Amino acid sequence: MTEHPVYLTQRDLAARFRLSVRTIERWRADDYGPAWITIGRSIRYSVSDVLAWEAGQRSARSPGASEIDAKTPQ
Secondary structure, three states: OOOOOOEEOHHHHHHHHOOOHHHHHHHHHOOOOOOOEEEOOEEEEEHHHHHHHHHHOOOOOOOOHHHHHHHOOO
C-alpha cells in the first residue's frame, strides 16, 4: 500500500513558521518559499517540499560561531 503525501494549508504553513498568512501569500506572489500546488482553488504545500525548502535555508555558519567571534580580539 502506498503512502499518500501530506499537505499543509497556507494557514498551517504560516503557523509552522510563526508568520502571518499574508506573508505566505506575498511569498507565493514573489515566487519565494516552498513549492506549492493548486487543487481546485485551494493552495497546498507538500510537507516534503517544505522540509526540503527549510533545509536549503540553513545558514552556512556553524553552531557556536558567534561565541568564537565574541572571544576573538578585535
